[in-house]
Amino acid sequence: MLSAVRFSRSALLNGLLLGLSCTTTLPALAASETDWLTRSTLTGDWGGLRHQLNEDGIRFTGDYSGETAYNADGGLHRSARYSQNIKLGVQFDLSKLYGLDNAGKVQLTINDRRGNSASEDLVGNRLPIQENYGGLYTRLTELSYERSLFTPALNVKLGYMAMGNDLGGLDSGILCNFMNAGFCGHPLNMSGGSGWTNYPNARLGVRVKYDLSPSWQLRVAAFNVDPDSNGNSSRAWHLGPKRTTGTVVPIELVYKHAGELPGEYKVGYYYDSSDVKRIDSDKKVSGRGGHYLLVDQAVWRSPTSEGRSLHAFGQYSAASEAASPFSKWYGTGVVLYKPFEGRPHDTVALGYGRAVPNPRSRDMQQDAALANRTAFPNLDSAEQLIELGYGYQATPWLTLRPNLQYIIEPGAFSGQNIDNALVMGLQVKAAL
Template sequence: MSYRPTVSARPSLALAPLAVALLCALPHPAAAADAYDTDNLFGGWNGERAALVDKGVTLRGDYTGEAMGVVDGGLDTGARYAQQVRVGVDLDMGKLAGWNGGTLRFTLNDRRGNSTSADLVGNRFPIQEAYGGQYTRLSEFSYDQKFNDGRSYFKLGFYAMGNQFGGLSAGTSFVNAAFCAHPLSMSGNSGWYNYPTARWGGEFAEQLTRSVNVRAGWFQVNPNLSGDNVHNAFRPGVSGTTGSLFPVEVTWKPFAGTRLPGVYKFGGYYDSSRVSRKGLDTGAVTGRDGAYVLAEQKAYTPGANPEIGLTAFAEYMASDKDTAQISRWYAIGGVWQGIGHREKDRIALGYVGADINHRLIDARRATLANAGVPADSPLYGLTGAEELVELSYSFQVNPWLMLRPDVQYITNPGTFAYTQTDNALAVGLQAKITF
């Protein structure tokens, strides 16, 4: 019999992002009078914010709140709430020190709350993209430099490499981390890491032609800086390096400047870490690798505004079967922007699937056989892929407030836990505020 934890719905937490968003939409005594005419909640501080930018200091801040509940299937019904608060500053070193094209960046990230996936479904695709590493951490301390009239670029420091490699902007219209905004097989199969996890590294990019850019880098692989290692949140020099990760990515942007632009990314990586094989043979092997193709194409626009209309996207990634948990990754979907007179609103629909390495299933079945589980047990009928369909509506209330009702249907949620779990239907709301 499967374990089904006792769960309370916690309605007050489930409504938290909506309550915050509605409160933020009311007049704030501390906010400047231009709060509704700018891109952030607190406005321009009577001109002080623009004055700082003129001097080379740009302040950043945003909040993401996600209340997602399971209404059918999974392990149990109920709701969970998770949030992220991010603050940072960008220093224009051209204005501050005469280093034209240079920027020094500093970011802190704080996450709190509970996981709908872990508590209520038990699936691999995180239903809330803001869940993971629920503590305050240093997420960036880096320097980047443009030169050669902007055609050449390098970046060095302590930062999240996923901000630079392997992402599609269409994915940010969803709530589930499987879409937002990188294939999970990148981080699930190697030392690749995404925001807010930072490690030491560097990269170089070159604009070869108007439409072709190539980017390559080196990044530290250190598991002690990932996951729930809260004690290392402000220890960028902690020991534990297992190897180096070398990503390469070519970006092609056809039809740039037209009504139907596209973005196509062809990339791969090699991780030099020594790790255990997957499956029956768990001996050590040196090196992990993967390759991917990401595509985003404006398919239709009804008028002169290129933002309005349908953008289609697709993803495919394959990883080496010796070490990968996810052998294949595939996704497809579309985002329509412009609903009636609301030009910034978006509807997004997507499908994503991930195949578990068949060697892991073979090893699980061998374990069952050795334990004397009868051959006709349903436990032997383990599935080979977790799948997700997600539908969201992004309601851009004003430039700094976005509300996103969301529906997700997860198929075979027990795939990566080697269990049979009922398909799950999750619904909820995401709120994003820029301040």
């Protein structure tokens, strides 16, 4: 009987995913649309149905990303790896659906990931070369409710969701002009040293945004910490935690300014109340935290070509050294928008990142090597990353991003002597 119940629930959830997929594809096939090179999504407007549903308060979204990486030199092996992510979502605007004032919105999102890791299989480094790799199964990514409360300046969202959707990253999206997860998303030592989870891992929580002024905003959140559910396919559809160890509370101050050279600045702090094992000891640490600074600033704008500009970004993040294997992250780079007059939506991106292992972890690796009477490699202090990529907007819904990544000291975190690696990559993104 129990197996039958499990089968029925699995079949129901798989049917929901299939239904969402068909909703985003079959109408397009049935429609007589021929503007697939110029429309904003691959599946189009479904003969007008998609636009009508959106007007009525039901908005369907979907996107695909595929990332191929070939290790051309150094690392562990010469070969290629591919990973992909498909995201399907639907948002219900309750104000439109029921004719109510400020009734809020409900968001449902499902993710499916497949593929293999170039970092694990080919290079041996810590910072994932493919940002969409991890958690290779179908899962519920978000089921949340959002609305303004008391005043338009106060926005609240609660439910089951990923922390990084609203905190820890730059709202401008500048960092996802890169394929390496060291840039795209939030600094990875946040999740390495606390209960902060990487997308698409979701947790029960609440997020509050308050507009202090047109330029300043305060963001505060609280999320359940459940390490046993991270990357656990058996928990893919469970909103409740398997084992709660504490609560992680991030607080973030955001400053944005418009004008000739717009910019975005974020400073944040987070604290996880969980008790965790201390690195290099059997004792436990009660609570762990970290802080970060993120910047996206336009530094040049063409006086003669509308849309052509150069933005510089910076990232700094530090995590608790008592329990985090990844103590510091530094990132910086530039993105040129509209590099050529005839390519208004293309980009050129160049970034440099430095991930610093915890000295306690390094000491443990060295002590273990001495105990085993094996040589410990003469390593520098960090894994470093250089990425150069070109974003080619092939159609309004399709972006191709060829890129080169140079990984310096790939074995910095594992304590292995691995040659620097040159990786050739291609990222494909499509709005469904």
